[in-house]
Amino acid sequence: MPTRRQVLGGMMAVPLAGLSFPRAGRAAARGDARLAVVIMRGGMDGLSAVPAYGDPDFHRQRGQLDLGPPGDGGVLDLDGTFGLHPRLATLHGFYGAGEMAVLHAVASPYRDRSHFSGQDVLENGTLTDRGAGDGWLGRSLRHADPSARRAISVRETVPLLLRGGKDVASWSPSTLPEPDADTLQRIGVLYEGDPLFANALRAAVRLNATVGRDLDTEGERRRGRLQQATGLMQVAGRLLAAPDGPRVAVLDMDGWDTHTRQNGLLDQQFTALDQGIGAMREALGEAWRRTAVLTVTEFGRTVAVNGTGGTDHGTGGVSFLVGGAVRGGRIIADWPGLAAQALLDGRDLRPTTDLRAVAKGILGDHLRVPGAALDTAVFPGSENVRPMRGLIRA
Amino acid sequence: MSLPDRQTQAVIAANRFGLGAREGEIREAEGDPRGWVRQQLAGPAPTRLAGDGDLWSSRDSYSEFFRLLKQRQQMDKGAAAPGKDGPRPAAFSRDRYNAEILARTRTAAATTRPAAERMVWFWSNHFTVSAYRTSVAPIAGAFEREAIRPHVFGRFEDMLLAATFHPAMMLYLDQHKSIGPNSPRGQRNGRGLNENLGREVLELHTLGVDGGYTQKDVTTFAKALTGWTVGDSHRSEDGAAIYVDAIHEPGDKTILGRTYADGGREQAVQALRDVAAHPATARHMAVKLARHFVADDPPDGAVAALARTFRDTGGDLRALTEAVVDLDMAWGAEQRKVKTPQEYVVSSLRGLETARLDGPVILNALRVLGQRPFWAPSPAGWSDRADNLAGPDALYRRIEWAAQVGRLTGRRAENPARLARSMLGVLADRRLADALDHAGSPAQAIALLLSSPQFQRR
Secondary structure, three states, X not given: OOOOOOOHXXXXXXXXXXXOOOOOXXXXXXXXXXXXXXXXXXXXXXXXXOOOOOOOOHHHHXXXXXXXXXXXXXXXXOOOOXXXXXXXXXXXXXXXXXXXXXXXXXEOOOOOOOHHXXXXXXHHOOOOOOOOOOOHHHHHHXXXXXXXXXXXXXXXXXXXXXOOOOEEEEOOOOOOOOOOHHHHHHHHHHHHHOHHHHHHHHHHHHHHHHHOOXXXXXXXXXXXXXXXXXXXXXXXXXXXXXXXXXXXXEEEEOOOOOOEOXXXXXXXXXXHHHHHHHHHHHHHHHHHHHEEEEEEEOOOEEOOOOXXXXXXXXXXXXXXXXXXXXXXXEEEOOOOOOOHHHOEOOOEOOOOEEHHHHHHHHHHHHOOOOHHHHHHHHOXXXXXXXXXXXOEOO | OOOOOHXXXXXXXXXXXXXXXXXXXXXXXXXXXXXXXXXXXXXXOOOOOOOHHHOOOHHHHHHHHHHHHXXXXXXXXXXXXXXXXXXXXXXXXXXXXXXXXXXXXXXXXXXXXXXXXXXXXXXXXXXXXXXXXXXHHHHHHHHHHHHHHHHOOOEHHHHHXXXXXXXXXHHHOOHHHOOOOOOHXXXXXXXXXXXXXXXXXXXXXXXOOOOOOOHHHHHXXXXXXXXXXXXXXXXXXXXXXEEOHHHOOOOOEEEOOEEEOOOXXXXXXXXXXXXXXXXXXXXXXXXXXXXXXXXXXXXXXXXXXXXXXXXXXXXXXXXXXXXXXXXXXXXXXXXXXXXXXXXXXXXXXXXXXXXOXXXXXXXXXXXXXXXXXXXXXXXXXXXXXXXXXXXXHHHHHHHHHHHHHHHHHHHHHOOHHHHHHHHHHHHOOHHXXXXXXXXXXXXXXXXXXXXOHHXXXX
């Protein structure tokens, strides 16, 4: 059996979930909390996002995927053992400012390797891919602080994760020209006898006004999907910042399925993520103080490089938790190590933190979802998965 | 309940049962609205598509896609990046996919049997395969042509068998990975059962989630299905549905209380025939049809009548569709159903009858309105409920599209009131007529007409 919880390099302090956090009461009720969840579809490689460069087995295992120690184009150091991918400079700044926590060796309960089923489990909050037709975040809204029940999906449809809430809309950038105000006004007259259409039109006009006209999301779309992902994070920031806007937002970012020539692909992916979260922060303005942004992915990837310069579907990975409301500047990991015998099935980073514990901690402390609801309605049958406390500033 | 007048029934015939009125269609239906629908249900299965000479069989498309993919992977392993002339499986897949949805949409826009075409869409959505899964994209359209269309007015069990064993469905729901743990191959390589197809057949395609089956039924049914897979270049019959005895889980299987003797390939076939005839299946199909034609939450009476027809006729889909037409509740004057984006686009094309809306415009519309055919987000298919179809973003996108169509086709609206009557008959009420009369331009008139509640509902 692997020796877990070992202190690597004699200098790494790894806080243990549930032990090293203050058990003090919840943060004072303050309302108006903002939460954004970014779904990194395809399986983000956690060991590229947050390389454990100080782990004695890291270089041997990673080969060409090792970006080198801090300095000279290598990783951005976090704590002497873990670093950040060099393209995550903005996130590095958040970490330094105590506004980003890194969760490593984390995974949903899913233990197979299909994107399709893995994303379902990640989003539906149960143990199986068909365990629920709605999502943990959507269900949680029914129990959240009344100020936090309005949610938005920043894409064309509402993803599984957010289904189940009562007040969930979507906003997506249009590739079509904006109709003129006169036409819209006349359409409003046509809708006077039809409440479903009248209300939907009013809500749409309100959302568009909040997002504003200067985003040029269409131009960004033409330039590429990654620029668009960055733009949508900015949109999410604006929507969450608005006084009468939604308080919970869900975004997608795809392109993480890096089986081939991973280093080049991830340079672009991480650049877009880094700029996107930076843009979201700018757009949130003063509301950043009350914001938490969580990234999740359906699974991590294999520890070792494959035959095509990439990695294959794995298990344990990384979540970032960023925002002014986050008790950051920390790496939270019960580090399993990278020695051959420590790996899950001889290939994957062994998950030691249940993503549900992380989500339960955030939902409880940030959106004030009661513990009983978290154990049953939100994550059915998760009584034994204790919420990770202390992620949110008191 | 009393039926609305014949003029209103004619609009319902063309919009609720058809796919939106083409010029003259409402007038044509006025004499006998129900008869107008019924005569479309008579006759052969709607298997011909506009321009179907360009369409590939699933088998050809599958083989070509995987040939290109393999070539590409070989090149990716090599030192040099594949150049522009290298194999491009993704481009091939996209071309096949686009050709299919264009042919399908043009067919729906031009057909004189729109009620038959609607039933193709209904069953195709019921047996969803989604290009969301990459390997399905090049053959998703072929699935509808090969497994759905021939059986739309045939027997439910034949459609069920054709859909379940179609390569697109097997790829979409992992059947090609499922191996009987005690089969010769399973014992050798330790791989096992994948329940995905078995579960979805029971939950979505036949009995329904409350249909009274257990997890054990799902597992046992999945075992009965083992052996059925997709031929590939390693095996034989590349891209075809095949049965391989070496991966079939041996032994008798008891499903829903009935035991099936180990009969290899026939075991799953017999089990499928039995679930097709199960009373829960009759009820589940009745609910879905009543939801489609009557109301999002359909009244019990409508469901009971359709379930009875399903049972009495042994799942005869022509009789079942006729039973829907016979339901007075399906002819209510209130437009309770909101059109899906596909219905919205096609009914616009039908109403405006203009070649300016073609090719790229159609593809773009289906994409931005969020309903590219064969791209449903889950095996459950697209929602048929208004609250999922008329969200703020979805509605606004339709308005934007309506405005764009107005600019492209404004000339058609030189007489907007006449166009409104042709598309909406007596539902073009005073409020709409006034709005069109006072529109600032023909383009704006079209935008208003296509944005109106009457046109967005059916």
